[in-house]
Amino acid sequence: MYDPLINTHAANQPLPNSYWASTIALPTTNAPLKGTHQTDVAIIGGGYTGLLTAYYLATEFNIDCHVLEANQVGFGASARNAGFVLKGSGRLGYSAMAQRWDLDTAKGIYGEFTEAVERVAGLIKQHQINCDVQDTGYLKVAHNPKALAQLQATAGFIQQHFGDGAEFIDRNTFCQQYMNHQQAYGALRLNDGFGINPLKLLLGYKGIVEQAKVPISEQSCVLDWQQEGSKHRLITESGELLANKVICAGNAYTPKQFSPVIDNKYLPILSNVIVTEPLTADELQQAGIYTSQVTMDTRILKYYYRLLPDNRLLFGGRGAVWGKDGAKPIYGQRLKMALDKCFPSLSNKKVAYNWTGWIAASFDDMPHVFTENGVGYSLGYCGAGVSFSSQAAYRLAQSIAGQQTPNLPLYRQPLPPQPASILPFAQIKRLGQWGYYHYGWLKDRFG
Ligand SMILES: Cc1cc2nc3c(=O)[nH]c(=O)nc-3n(C[C@H](O)[C@H](O)[C@H](O)COP(=O)(O)OP(=O)(O)OC[C@H]3O[C@@H](n4cnc5c(N)ncnc54)[C@H](O)[C@@H]3O)c2cc1C
Numbered sequence: 001m002y003d004p005l006i007n008t009h010a011a012n013q014p015l016p017n018s019y020w021a022s023t024i025a026l027p028t029t030n031a032p033l034k035g036t037h038q039t040d041v042a043i044i045g046g047g048y049t050g051l052l053t054a055y056y057l058a059t060e061f062n063i064d065c066h067v068l069e070a071n072q073v074g075f076g077a078s079a080r081n082a083g084f085v086l087k088g089s090g091r092l093g094y095s096a097m098a099q100r101w102d103l104d105t106a107k108g109i110y111g112e113f114t115e116a117v118e119r120v121a122g123l124i125k126q127h128q129i130n131c132d133v134q135d136t137g138y139l140k141v142a143h144n145p146k147a148l149a150q151l152q153a154t155a156g157f158i159q160q161h162f163g164d165g166a167e168f169i170d171r172n173t174f175c176q177q178y179m180n181h182q183q184a185y186g187a188l189r190l191n192d193g194f195g196i197n198p199l200k201l202l203l204g205y206k207g208i209v210e211q212a213k214v215p216i217s218e219q220s221c222v223l224d225w226q227q228e229g230s231k232h233r234l235i236t237e238s239g240e241l242l243a244n245k246v247i248c249a250g251n252a253y254t255p256k257q258f259s260p261v262i263d264n265k266y267l268p269i270l271s272n273v274i275v276t277e278p279l280t281a282d283e284l285q286q287a288g289i290y291t292s293q294v295t296m297d298t299r300i301l302k303y304y305y306r307l308l309p310d311n312r313l314l315f316g317g318r319g320a321v322w323g324k325d326g327a328k329p330i331y332g333q334r335l336k337m338a339l340d341k342c343f344p345s346l347s348n349k350k351v352a353y354n355w356t357g358w359i360a361a362s363f364d365d366m367p368h369v370f371t372e373n374g375v376g377y378s379l380g381y382c383g384a385g386v387s388f389s390s391q392a393a394y395r396l397a398q399s400i401a402g403q404q405t406p407n408l409p410l411y412r413q414p415l416p417p418q419p420a421s422i423l424p425f426a427q428i429k430r431l432g433q434w435g436y437y438h439y440g441w442l443k444d445r446f447g
Pocket of ligand 1: 044046048050068072076085086220222250252253254359386
């Protein structure tokens with residue numbers, strides 16, 4: 001398996017064998033870049049960020065651009081994720097944001113995250129993207145009494161400062177009305193998340209970019225990036241693209257040592273998803289699953305789950321530490337054991353799909369959307385980029401077009417470099433991550 005800390009690049013690879021890929025006939029891939037081409041803005045990466053940046057550059061700002069994707073669009077996290085459209089990105093809570101900066105900044109970020117969810121919903125509606133939108137609501141489940149108290153405080157903080165977007169649900173109500181989850185102590189419900197089929201969404205985005213007449217070259221991995229004065233020359237296997245500006249939208253799939261602007265400023269981490277066989281109406285009743293609202297728990301090593309439109313249960317959590325171990329069955333098996341602990345009556349259900357994908361974690365737990373000297377990027381969604389990538393793409397397009405973006409750390413600060421204690425050696429980074437997983441496991445189990 002491709003490991004962005006170890007391998008040079010992932011090129012000419014098929015989409016993963018995910019549940020999502022089984023739900024739709026995949027379109028044929030676009031032709032690779034051949035010969036020399038010119039554009040104003042070159043976009044490296046055909047996930048949500050790259051495609052939507054192209055869409056906004058073309059449709060809102062009339063700026064010429066060209067997307068280069070190493071594989072098929074959606075090869076990265078955008079067609080591997082769990083399809084949770086959530087109000088949030090990164091890993092920092094709102095009260096932590098208010099402490100790190102101030103309340104107005106936290107409010108501003110909350111506003112951006114809210115707009116992100118609205119933006120995705122708006123794109124789906126406006127362009128009639130058929131991506132299996134499910135019930136509205138994002139449930140955060142407390143895995144122990146301490147987490148329950150924190151969720152209650154979070155609900156209070158949101159209600160006090162941001163309005164009525166959150167409600168606290170006690171254990172009994174949760175088990176009777178939402179899911180009879182054996183490890184839940186109660187939940188916080190945010191009222192504007194929803195589930196979608198991420199691959200269908202991605203292909204919908206591809207369609208609107210093509211309607212806007214933006215070229216998307218697939219199987220066109222950028223192997224070399226040469227800067228000549230203020231111009232950029234991006235070299236692929238069979239062509240080159242000359243550009244005035246470049247957007248790095250390769251997320252965690254960006255090859256190592258790609259550009260000093262982003263090198264060593266995020267950690268690629270594997271997340272793993274399993275999907276069961278479809279559950280019958282009796283099995284659903286027995287397990288006590290009454291909702292398809294997207295759900296995540298409060299563990300340090302979080303589990304996330306949702307009921308899919310065909311009554312399969314999707315269950316996700318952390319994957320292997322090292323990419324070379326990513327495809328080992330043990331990680332899917334561990335997720336199935338965790339699923340069975342939540343819903344014991346499902347222990348006989350088989351896992352039908354199991355896949356992994358890389359997420360990009362920034363070292364300050366926040367995404368950063370940043371442009372300087374004609375090079376822009378958006379990175380550090382930490383596993384929550386389905387909605388925020390849309391807002392990030394809009395803000396990236398605005399800043400490329402010379403417009404002011406909101407004065408928030410999201411858009412004003414570059415990705416912080418990795419802490420000095422983590423040397424730029426892949427094995428040492430991975431050992432640190434392995435240690436953190438053990439700490440998280442102990443903390444999640446013993447509080
Ligand atoms: C298993 C999993 C579950 C997740 N679940 C959720 C969820 O439920 N909700 C949520 O909000 N977020 C979730 N995420 C995170 C979310 O999927 C990502 O934040 C989001 O898809 C990032 O989109 P992107 O366009 O920035 O990057 P990606 O989708 O990763 O796209 C990057 C693209 O760049 C291409 N690329 C890289 N280098 C080059 C190069 N040199 N030349 C050309 N192309 C290149 C890659 O091939 C890739 O297609 C999950 C992620 C994973 C892995």
